[in-house]
Amino acid sequence: MATATSGVIDAARAQSARKTFVFVSGAFCGGWIWRRVSDRLEQGGHKVFAPSLTGLAERSHLLSKDVNLDTHIADVVNLIKWESLENICLVAWSYAGFVGSGALESIGDRVSSVVWLDAYIPADGQRVADYAAEPVRKGIQAAVDKGEAGVRGSAHYPSSVVAERDRAFAESKVTPHPVGTYLQQIKVSGALQKVAKKTYIRLPRFPQPPFDKALADCKSDQSWATFEWPDVGHMAMLDAPDRVSESILQAA
Template identity: 35%
Template sequence: MPASNTYVLVHGAWHDGQAWDRVAALLTVQGHRVLAPSLTGHGDKAHLLGPEVGLVTHVNDVVGLILDLDLNDVVLVGHSYAGLVISGVANRIPDRVSHLVYVDAMVPTHGENAIDVMPLTQGMIDGAAADAQPWRIPPLPEFPAPLGLFGVTDPDDLVWLKAMLTDESVLCFQQPVEMDNPAQALIPRTHILCVGSQPTGVTRRPVPRTQPNGEPSRIHELQSGHDCMIIKPAELSELLLRTD
């Protein structure tokens, strides 16, 4: 890959683009171009949240950003739920993406949704069904240390994270991802797995031994809670710089 890369960092459910601030700063100082947009319904687009917002909306957000800025050779990084988003983006514009990085992320196959990849998601949907707005899925609760809130336990970080979190639309978890473009299967993939503090009942689908392009899977483990971009930004940035 060229000395200067273009990274598009996509946040997971409930978060916004600010979650990547620390990683973005570290990559930028190394001379790379970094974009970390907030998806529809989050951050500066929080007012757009509605029952019609879904996975397709978020795929469109990222595709639109890449096309509007005429970005090429993009290292496309997705955290958690955004594993679905970056998969859908790669299916739409595979010629613009040089590498896919799944950061403690959902890794789907064609036609799967978040519930397929992580069945406990259905429990969150069921829990919201009796609410006045059953399409709104609130963020996960904070747990006692060492689990914290998405793995975050530092008091100052918790204040920052809680101010960032907003509800997610149920359609984000229900819409299937399209991965039927043969060209997307050729894109190299890296998987970064957060290990050491996984909540009880949360199971991760094993990463296949072989990538869709036939190469051995690239897997790195990071000792961190789920929100590693907040907890271990330097270590995560170093792993992102190793994508080639």
């Protein structure tokens, strides 16, 4: 009888250890970029959602001037609501720091942990364009001037973004990013800071002062766990999927 009971307890523990992850992608990318990490976590029995935001990747046919930051926030909020997800680990990478921060304003009660992977932590009223590097700012202005719906990313990614072995793969998958998402001010009231378990991972090979500031701010706040991976490019989920998977699992 003891053996049977302990078996039930072990099964219950295994069940309770299963986590639900929602991955949100950065600019120019979609859910495809998380595939290696998603596969590893799903093999461990975890539930993973990696939506491509409107106008990107396999949803690039929906690119239009009407797509803005609210659209992308709604993509994440509606996924979580319609899939009835609870006790989520929300993972935001790069641009998605804006999307995740905005989504938490609506679904913060469903999120038990967050991982910000080389991602923005915006203040109320800020725009992605305010943070963008000079080449991206020029791209945004060019798209606006031409009346185009999307901003084109870099044609060639340096090693600070992705390792040589995955460069051709990444460059073949990226799509123009909806220009409206860069220009809309975010509305946040601090829902991100209210999440109980928070982790920030900085990839300093990728030079981005706003991410350095986010790391410094998180380091000075005891409610955040912080890590720096100096040997990994910005697309860490391609460069180091094992490390990303293990770190996200621990952070959840």
